[in-house]
Amino acid sequence: MRTGFYKRRDGSYVPRHRKFFGDVTHGGKRRALRAARAYLAKVERSRHKKKPRGLRRAA
Numbered sequence: 001m002r003t004g005f006y007k008r009r010d011g012s013y014v015p016r017h018r019k020f021f022g023d024v025t026h027g028g029k030r031r032a033l034r035a036a037r038a039y040l041a042k043v044e045r046s047r048h049k050k051k052p053r054g055l056r057r058a059a
Contacts, residue, residue: 017043 005013019039026032
């Protein structure tokens with residue numbers, strides 16, 4: 001499973017998330033797909049919680 005791409009400083013594109021969900025490991029194609037969707041939902045939720053880099057409070 002891969003989802004979303006982002007652009008590097010050198011101009012190339014790289015997948016934002018990458019993880020393998022094997023059919024045998026998860027007990028079939030449908031269960032592997034279900035696990036992949038659950039993982040993606042979790043990653044997307046945590047991504048929105050992160051604070052942007054570079055913002056610093058003035059002392």
